[in-house]
Amino acid sequence: MKRNSQIYIFSLALLALGSCSLTKFVPDGSYLLNEVNIVSEQSEVKPAPFKSYVRQNPNSKWFSLIKVPLYTYNLSGRDSSKWINRMWRRLGDGPVLYDEGLDIRSQQEIKKALNNQGYMSASVKSSKKISKKKLNLTYTIVPGKPYIVKSLKYDIRDKGIEAILKKDSAETKLSKGMLFDINVLDAERQRIANNLINQGYYKFNKDYITFTADTVRNTYQVNLTMHLLLYKASASDELRNHNQYRINKVNFITDYDVLQSSALSSIEINDSIHYKGYPIYYKDKLYLRPKVLTENTYIHSGRLFSERAVQNTYSSLGRLSAIKYSNIRFFETQIADSSKLDCYVLLTKSKHKSVAFELEGTNSAGDLGAAASISFNHRNLFKGSESFMFKVRGAYEAISGLQGAYGNNDNYTEYGAESSINFPSFLFPFLSENFTRSIRATTEFGMQYSYQLRPEFSRTIASASWSYKWAQRRQKVQHRIDLLDISYIYLPWISPKFRADYLDKANSIFQYNYDNHLIVRSGYSYYYNSIGGTMQNNTTASNSYSVRINLESAGNLLYGISKLVNQQKTENGDYSILNIAYAQYVKGDFDFAKNVEIDKRNSLAFHAAFGVAYPYGNTAVLPLEKRYFSGGANSVRGWSVRTLGPGSYKGADNNINYLTQSGDLKLDLSMEYRSKLFWKVQGAAFIDAGNIWTIRDYENQPGGAFKINKFYKEIAFAYGLGLRLDFDYFVLRFDGGMKAVNPAYSSGKERYPIFSPDFSRDFAFHFAVGYPF
Structure with a gap:
């Protein structure tokens, strides 16, 4: 019955859209520009680059399928004095009417672009197909035979510049046999100008470089000569060599x-x-x-x-x-x-001192809360542009699902403080000044302290760090080295019920994570963004991509020292410092994201991420802080945060899944179609896949271990729709995901909910800030 009602509502929506004629507001004698296409008669000339020269484009489509903005506009009546009609028109887009003048201009612009590429005899034909009041427009490119550079000569009268250009001849963009492409000639002018102004020619610009082209009669060949003109300050001055400053x-x-x-x-x-x-x-x-x-x-x-x-x-x-x-x-x-x-x-x-107050709402797997912080910043602490920050923070969250299980305390509270100081130089002994100047790194020292009180336990986390950051190639490449990062986790109190239910059981994977332990790690991070800029989100730019690589290890130096001094192991079989066990592991992460522009309003984004962490030596279990989780707004969106995996593990029936649903390996795959809808609103349709696994078999996580012969059967799939409010400086995101393939089940409708969806069972809603990748 429910499914029939959904089909009925969907059918009514389609009927409503269909009843709104696309040509409702198209005057008699005019035509709605329905489609514009470009085709080429020669395969070597691709039509796609010429789309930008079309001066009139049809109404936009949502997801490249339906002209929803035009349909919305057509919902209005003809009486513009009524507020409801004005509202529909503001929300929608009026019909784009065919304009013969813009048609002719588009043909001229495309032909000019072809001429600039060396196709001097090119032509562009425009054909129209009319059905009622709709017009489909097609531009056919006939490139013809291109002109080729037969010979290349140089006329450089400034001998000083001539000597410089001879040394730089290997970098030239010009060569015999190339297409007579005006764009390449202009790029060569700019390249030479850039080279010269970096070698003392302060007043030089590309306008001093010109070309003459003589065509060979009855052929498609060009004799090309590049001229570099002498300097002339004004019309009355004499020509002279360019000054080198x-x-x-x-x-x-x-x-x-x-x-x-x-x-x-x-x-x-x-x-x-x-x-x-x-x-x-x-x-x-x-x-x-x-x-x-x-x-x-x-x-x-x-x-x-x-x-x-x-x-x-x-x-x-x-x-x-x-x-x-x-x-x-x-x-x-x-x-x-x-x-x-x-x-x-x-x-x-700049203003060197400032105080900031922040208030935020939190949502952890449906548990709502609030947090507040106050921070002090000093941007010139020691008169060397050192940035000092000190912040105190408090948070509260109401935890659901544990009422009465752990007494009267059903809430989460946190108090913390952090401080950091950033030096705008690479502070390290024995490094030369030339090296530190060339790398332009910043050095950061930080300290953090946090006290957390949950119904199950209380926890104190103290940490200190020493790191370096620097960028290269116009901010496209960014590096970070965590030279030393020390974290101490101390649990002064654990609920007796929590200890009895989870920690005192034999072979419990979590026993280590709820003992006091120390993490001393080092790491390296590499980030490449094809468009550059530290604040730019690559997924909002055209045809861009990014790569992130993170590597870290912990405990190796301490383990070596323990072995060297023949330190005795504790009763748990590990080495310790001041009776505190330290973690030992290696971890690596790889993340790739790419955005492909379909047109100005639509794009396709891809994401792939893989991570693996391996505990060894002094550690049998990876620390909880370093484990992987799946599900949530930035993972497989058909599952709530931290509710997927590992492997085919179904999760516990005790509302403490965040303890059991973690792993040592992670796979995330996503494909998202993004479309600009109206105003600041964007839409998305996505497909996600992924899961987490453990490296070893654990009794508390049956089916969670990674097996090469079955892991592909344990990859979860989800699909869904989303809305984004893009305010340039930040993005509010709302995603609704549905399970498609659930690896927790081996067969039946529970494994393939895509064929028999149950909204209450298979749907997950996510609210987040920023794009998912």
Whole structure:
């Protein structure tokens, strides 16, 4: 009965959409632009790159299937004075009417693009197919035979530049036999200009480079000549060689106000110092150590001007939290027969001290709670742009499913504090200054303390860390080294019932995790983002991808020392420090995400992640903090958080599944179709797959071990729909997932709920901030 009612409602929705004619608001004599296609008569010329030259596109489709915005607009009546009609029109999109003028312009733009690629005899045909008031438009590309560069010559009158270009000839984009592609010629002009302005030619630009092309009669061949023109400051000046500039002086002005006049004479300066030949001017008090300024500057007196050095200086100064803005200016000066540049580095001071208060809501597997924190930040603690942070935090959560099982305490509370200090340099002994300047790393020291009280136990976690972070290649590549990370887990109290039910049982996988233990680890993280930028979410950009790799190990050094000194093992068979057992394991994670743009409103995103952790030596069981969990908003979304796996394990019937449903291996696979709907709202349809497994067989997790001959049968599948509210700075996400294949069952409708879905059994709702991958 329920299924029949769902089919009935779905049919009514389709009927409602179908009853709204797409051409309701198309005037007589006009046509709705229904489709626009581009085809090519030659396979070597692909039509896809020419879509951007079409000047008129039809109404958008949700998920590339249905023109829902147009249907929504057509729900309105013709009386625009009624509020309901105005509302439908605001929510939807009006019909796109065929425009002959834009059609002709599109043909011209596509033909121009073909000409630029060397197809000088190309033509573009437009054909129309009309059905009632709908028009389908097709552009047919006829490229013709392309023009080929037969010979390549250079006309460079500046002998100094000619010598530089000869050394750089291996990098040229030009060659005999290439297509006569205007885009390649322009790219070569820009490449040469970039090379020269990095070798002292401060005033050079690509407009000094031109090309002449002579076609050979009755052939499709071109004799190409590149000209590099001499310098001319004005129309009345004589032609001369381009000046190669060197840096004269580098000056720092540390109290520049961007809201005041940009003239140097208007900047208020009260005092100055000289440090290693660098004049440093300031207003009242110098807030940065001179060494910090010089170490983050790549422009040096006596060297040739280089735009690369300027950009490196901007990037390096941008890392300093004590500085809000930086601006670099150059002024030409003539010393004897040499052309030189005086450099002024203008710096605007940031607000060094701040206090912030945060209030947040929490949702852990359906248990609601709240948390609050207050933090203090100092962005220039020792006058070296060191960032210091101190935060205190408190949290409360109402735990469901345990009422009466552990007395009157059914809540979770947490109190904690953390502190960190970040140095904008690579602090490590015996490293050369050239190395630390080239890597531009930051060094961070941190400490954290947290006290947690649950109905089952209380826990104290204390940690300290020492790490390095740096980026390369315009923020595309980021590295992190956790040189030392120490965590101490102490459980001062455990409920007798919890101990009897879970910890005192033979072969319990959790006994180790609820003993006091120590984790001393080191790790390395690699992150690559094809579009660059530390804050950019690659999954929102066109045709981008990212790769994350994490490696870490713990306990190896301590284990080696214990062996070396012949330390006696405890009664549990492990080594300890001050009667505290330490963990020993290795762990590796790999994560890949890719976004493929279908059109401006639709994209397809893929995600694959794999992780494995192996306990050994001093540890038989991986610490709970390092184990994997499956299900939830960023995993297989047909399951609630931490309710899937390991393997075919069904979970316990005691509402404490977070204890048993964890593993040593994890697999996550996802495919998501994303579509912009209206305003800030986006839609998604997804398919997820994955699970977790244990490396060893554990009595408390039957069916959870990874077996090469059956793991593929234990991969869970889910499907669903989602909505995203994209406010640029953050994304609110709502996902509804349904189980498709449930590995907890071996056969029947329970294993394949996709064929007999039960909403109460198979549905999981997720609310999260940010994209799933």
